Amino acid sequence: MSKIKRSSTNFSNKVALSDECPEAYASHIIGGQWTLVICSWLLNGKLRFGELKKKLPNITERMLTLQLRKLEKNKIVCRTVHAEVPPRVEYELTPIGLALRSVIKELEYWGDCHKQLMNE
Amino acid sequence: MSKIKRSSTNFSNKVALSDECPEAYASHIIGGQWTLVICSWLLNGKLRFGELKKKLPNITERMLTLQLRKLEKNKIVCRTVHAEVPPRVEYELTPIGLALRSVIKELEYWGDCHKQLMNE
DNA sequence: CTCATTACTTACATTTTGTATAGTACCTAT
DNA sequence: ATAGGTACTATACAAAATGTAAGTAATGAG
Numbered sequence: 460m461s462k463i464k465r466s467s468t469n470f471s472n473k474v475a476l477s478d479e480c481p482e483a484y485a486s487h488i489i490g491g492q493w494t495l496v497i498c499s500w501l502l503n504g505k506l507r508f509g510e511l512k513k514k515l516p517n518i519t520e521r522m523l524t525l526q527l528r529k530l531e532k533n534k535i536v537c538r539t540v541h542a543e544v545p546p547r548v549e550y551e552l553t554p555i556g557l558a559l560r561s562v563i564k565e566l567e568y569w570g571d572c573h574k575q576l577m578n579e
Numbered sequence: 580m581s582k583i584k585r586s587s588t589n590f591s592n593k594v595a596l597s598d599e600c601p602e603a604y605a606s607h608i609i610g611g612q613w614t615l616v617i618c619s620w621l622l623n624g625k626l627r628f629g630e631l632k633k634k635l636p637n638i639t640e641r642m643l644t645l646q647l648r649k650l651e652k653n654k655i656v657c658r659t660v661h662a663e664v665p666p667r668v669e670y671e672l673t674p675i676g677l678a679l680r681s682v683i684k685e686l687e688y689w690g691d692c693h694k695q696l697m698n699e
Numbered sequence: 700c701t702c703a704t705t706a707c708t709t710a711c712a713t714t715t716t717g718t719a720t721a722g723t724a725c726c727t728a729t
Numbered sequence: 730a731t732a733g734g735t736a737c738t739a740t741a742c743a744a745a746a747t748g749t750a751a752g753t754a755a756t757g758a759g
Contacts, residue, residue, distance in 0.1 A: 463744080463745065463746095464743095464744070464745085467718090467743080467744060467745090468637075468718060468719090468743095468744095469716090469717055469718070469743080469744060469745075470744090470745095472637050472717085473612065475636060480615075480619070481687040481688075481691045482615045482616070482619060482683050482686045482687045482690060483613075483615055483616050484693075484694060485686040485687070485690030485693065486609070486610060486614075486615050486686060487612075488690075488693065489606070490610050491747095492592070492593065492603075492607075492746080492747075495600075495602045495603055496596060496600050496602070499602060507705090508706055508707080509704095509705065516595060517588075517592050517595060519747085519748065520706080520707070521707090521708080521748080521749085522746095522747065522748075523707095524706080524707060524708085525746095533693070533697070534693075534696060540706095543705095544705085544754095544755050544757070545703085545704045545706080545755080545756080545757090546704090546705050546706055546754095547706090548705085548706060548707090555692060555693055555696055558689055558692060559689065562686055562689050565681050565682045566601070566605040566682055567605070568601075569675075569678055569679065569681075570601030570602060570604045570605030570608075571601045572675060572678060573604075573605065573654075573675055574601065576675055577653070577654065583714080583715065584713095584714065584715090587713075587714060587747095588713095588748060589714055589715075589747060589748070590714085590715095592747085611716080612716080612717075627735090628735075629735065629736075632736095637718095639717080639718060639720095640736080640737070640738090641717085641719090641737090642716090642718080643737095644736085645716095645717095663726090663735095664724095664726040664734090664735085665725075665726075665727085665733085665734045665735040665736080666724095666725075666726095666734095666735050666737085667735075668735085668736060668737085
């Protein structure tokens with residue numbers, strides 16, 4: 460996470476790939492360790508920061524923040540701050556975020572099949 | 580790539596997540612930078628090492644080797660060595676590898692939508 | 700005034716992934 | 730005998746992702 464150097468070969472390789480392969484592009488966007496899990500919780504409705512934290516065992520606050528920021532930047536979730544004390548911040552999927560449902564469904568199905576295969 | 584430490588928190592987080600979330604599991608398996616691109620080329624039929632290399636601009640031989648090894652370990656591709664000189668090695672998707680087609684299709688579709696959205 | 704609550708920041712360490720560059724073994728054709 | 734093609738392997742290093750531990754601001758309750 461954090462930042463990525465726009466000058467590195469690494470970076471330009473990713474850009475080149477993303478340019479011509481929408482699947483590489485997509486996997487780069489939703490490819491973080493926690494991204495999909497966060498989204499799949501949010502598919503059931505909006506959640507607060509603290510609620511998400513409880514749902515995701517072992518995630519640190521830093522990681523959760525970073526992932527949510529990235530998701531927000533990519534317009535996958537939308538963030539609502541309620542001006543209260545203590546603060547209340549809610550996260551909700553945008554339309555394109557909700558559109559991940561079918562991707563996630565396919566991934567889950569494939570993942571289950573694969574896991575079963577590997578256990579033989 | 581190379582090896583991953585089985586003692587790191589990082590590692591155990593991944594294991595824990597993979598255990599309960601098939602989508603995290605799947606994204607961990609097919610999540611490398613080149614994995615999906617390789618698979619989507621192989622969806623059209625078997626290819627040799629050198630052919631794959633040509634298809635993937637900028638990939639290094641090391642990376643290609645590592646990714647193919649990982650794919651092989653996960654039973655997504657199968658490797659056939661022809662005992663000739665110069666050597667000829669062919670890579671082909673297994674059934675579970677071919678089953679990635681629908682995952683890739685969904686990802687591509689979503690990726691296209693997302694990219695369009697972000698360009699507005 | 701002090702404490703608790705919530706949603707973060709910040710600074711830094713570690714782990715994982717990717718790149719660059721140079722080799723190797725094998726046989727075949729020149 | 731040497732050069733060339735194929736599919737690698739080795740080593741060193743760079744960059745990115747993830748993790749740990751500690752702090753911050755705001756304010757209402759006691």
